[in-house]
Amino acid sequence: MNATATSVWNNCLKFIQDNIQPQAFKTWFEPIKPVKLSDNVLSIEVPSKFFYEWLEEHYVKLLKVALTKELGESAKLLYNIKLENTYGNKEGSVEKIPSTSKGTMAPQEMDVPIKSKNPELRNPFVIPGIRNIKIESQLNAGYNFENFLEGDSNRLARSAGLAVANKPGGTSFNPLLIFGGVGLGKTHLAHAIGVEIKDKYPERTVLYISAEKFTQQYIESVKKNTRNDFIHFYQLIDVLIIDDVQFFSSKTGTQDVFFHIFNHLHQNGKQVILTSDKAPVDMQDIEQRLLSRFKWGLSAELQSPDYETRFSILKNRLYRDGVEMPDEIVEHVAKNIKTNIRELEGAIISLIAQSTLNKQEVTLELAQQTVDKFVKNTKREVSIDYIQKVVSDYFEMDVATLQSKTRKRHIVQARQLAMFFAKKFTKASLASIGSQIGKRDHATVLHACKTVDNLAETDKQFRKYIEDLTKKLS
Numbered sequence: 001m002n003a004t005a006t007s008v009w010n011n012c013l014k015f016i017q018d019n020i021q022p023q024a025f026k027t028w029f030e031p032i033k034p035v036k037l038s039d040n041v042l043s044i045e046v047p048s049k050f051f052y053e054w055l056e057e058h059y060v061k062l063l064k065v066a067l068t069k070e071l072g073e074s075a076k077l078l079y080n081i082k083l084e085n086t087y088g089n090k091e092g093s094v095e096k097i098p099s100t101s102k103g104t105m106a107p108q109e110m111d112v113p114i115k116s117k118n119p120e121l122r123n124p125f126v127i128p129g130i131r132n133i134k135i136e137s138q139l140n141a142g143y144n145f146e147n148f149l150e151g152d153s154n155r156l157a158r159s160a161g162l163a164v165a166n167k168p169g170g171t172s173f174n175p176l177l178i179f180g181g182v183g184l185g186k187t188h189l190a191h192a193i194g195v196e197i198k199d200k201y202p203e204r205t206v207l208y209i210s211a212e213k214f215t216q217q218y219i220e221s222v223k224k225n226t227r228n229d230f231i232h233f234y235q236l237i238d239v240l241i242i243d244d245v246q247f248f249s250s251k252t253g254t255q256d257v258f259f260h261i262f263n264h265l266h267q268n269g270k271q272v273i274l275t276s277d278k279a280p281v282d283m284q285d286i287e288q289r290l291l292s293r294f295k296w297g298l299s300a301e302l303q304s305p306d307y308e309t310r311f312s313i314l315k316n317r318l319y320r321d322g323v324e325m326p327d328e329i330v331e332h333v334a335k336n337i338k339t340n341i342r343e344l345e346g347a348i349i350s351l352i353a354q355s356t357l358n359k360q361e362v363t364l365e366l367a368q369q370t371v372d373k374f375v376k377n378t379k380r381e382v383s384i385d386y387i388q389k390v391v392s393d394y395f396e397m398d399v400a401t402l403q404s405k406t407r408k409r410h411i412v413q414a415r416q417l418a419m420f421f422a423k424k425f426t427k428a429s430l431a432s433i434g435s436q437i438g439k440r441d442h443a444t445v446l447h448a449c450k451t452v453d454n455l456a457e458t459d460k461q462f463r464k465y466i467e468d469l470t471k472k473l474s
């Protein structure tokens with residue numbers, strides 16, 4: 001007797017039909033086409049990735065039983081996913097999600113030999129594997145529209161964001177580029193759009209990623225020879241949010257790959273949302289063809305918030321934290337911290353901490369002190385990581401080399417300089433500096449600082465290093 005893909009699948013269907021609700025059967029099994037049978041592997045074609053995920057989530061156990069009955073213990077199932085081009089298809093199939101299918105099957109462990117071999121679904125976020133195909137949005141639900149307060153400084157960007165969230169890919173704001181200085185709400189707004197889309201269109205694949213992480217993944221993919229997988233993965237996304245695209249500057253490989261992904265998504269009516277700390281015209285070392293794409297949609301600026309907005313952001317924050325504070329104090333903070341919202345929040349959090357943890361009354365005096373500290377201290381904040389990065393960049397080596405055990409002179413010197421600056425610019429202890437810079441002990445750090453001091457006096461070239469690096473770090 002010769003089994004074919006069709007005959008095997010038809011037998012499976014009979015069994016499945018007997019075990020689930022007719023509506024669920026109609027929705028999830030009728031659209032499947034058996035395509036191939038070789039050895040004990042049955043390939044089936046499903047209409048979308050979402051469909052595949054749904055089957056894996058809800059019917060994997062049933063499929064396994066059905067298939068094992070037909071093909072024996074070593075049976076395997078392969079999914080071929082028909083790639084969707086338009087939203088029309090996708091929404092059509094998704095609307096039929098049967099709520100009844102839940103509960104008919106207890107959730108099962110996934111030790112079954114059912115496997116997707118579709119290479120297009122390798123997900124750079126997780127180790128490839130059966131469960132991991134679901135794309136996590138990486139969204140932060142705490143950054144939503146509700147707590148993104150409106151003001152003159154953000155009105156355009158905020159409403160463009162809302163428009164995009166209502167009709168992802170369906171407005172002329174594609175891409176939507178949100179730009180503005182540090183701490184003005186780019187990341188918050190970018191998440192808010194994603195969160196809102198997920199809420200309105202749960203079936204769409206939304207992905208938030210920083211440009212930095214995207215770049216790292218890309219570099220990894222080149223190393224591992226999986227560049228195509230990387231591209232395909234991103235091409236499957238419905239709403240792609242990339243934060244801080246200025247990070248792409250000078251990174252031609254990443255720009256190139258992003259250009260292709262962008263074109264694909266755009267052509268297929270998918271939404272792209274970007275943030276940047278500069279307007280497109282001011283972006284440096286970004287290829288022209290990419291810049292021109294950035295301008296296709298809408299560039300909306302987040303400006304520094306005016307006093308009223310600052311005041312209401314503070315009030316809102318206090319309200320959400322359930323803390324009461326006299327208006328006089330809120331006004332003081334709002335008046336004096338003008339640069340950006342992150343600092344504004346930093347100051348108020350510090351005040352909240354002092355009032356709740358120390359059970360201390362927040363006086364205007366305390367508020368003044370806190371604000372003073374903020375206005376002064378937020379100018380520069382160097383971390384040991386940052387110091388190591390700056391020093392290694394300066395000597396054109398990577399941080400791993402700087403930290404390595406090698407005794408090569410120029411590397412030792414770079415390491416000693418990093419230790420010296422860590423001592424100078426941070427409050428970290430010698431022991432802590434040592435452990436962060438290549439796991440050395442405190443004596444080594446102390447020795448490094450002395451050596452640098454000595455060399456600074458005797459060696460002109462070395463003095464120049466110190467001067468250059470001091471400038472870079474201040």
Ligand code: ADP
Nearest residue numbers: 147148149182183184185186187188313341342
């Ligand atoms: P950026 O990405 O532009 O550097 P963020 O999005 O990280 O800035 O915002 C800094 C902080 O300010 C975050 O905690 C964010 O929640 C808050 N914030 C920014 N804009 C608003 C706003 N309009 N309303 C309320 N909070 C805001």
Ligand code: MG
Nearest residue numbers: 186187188243
């Ligand atoms: Mg940000």
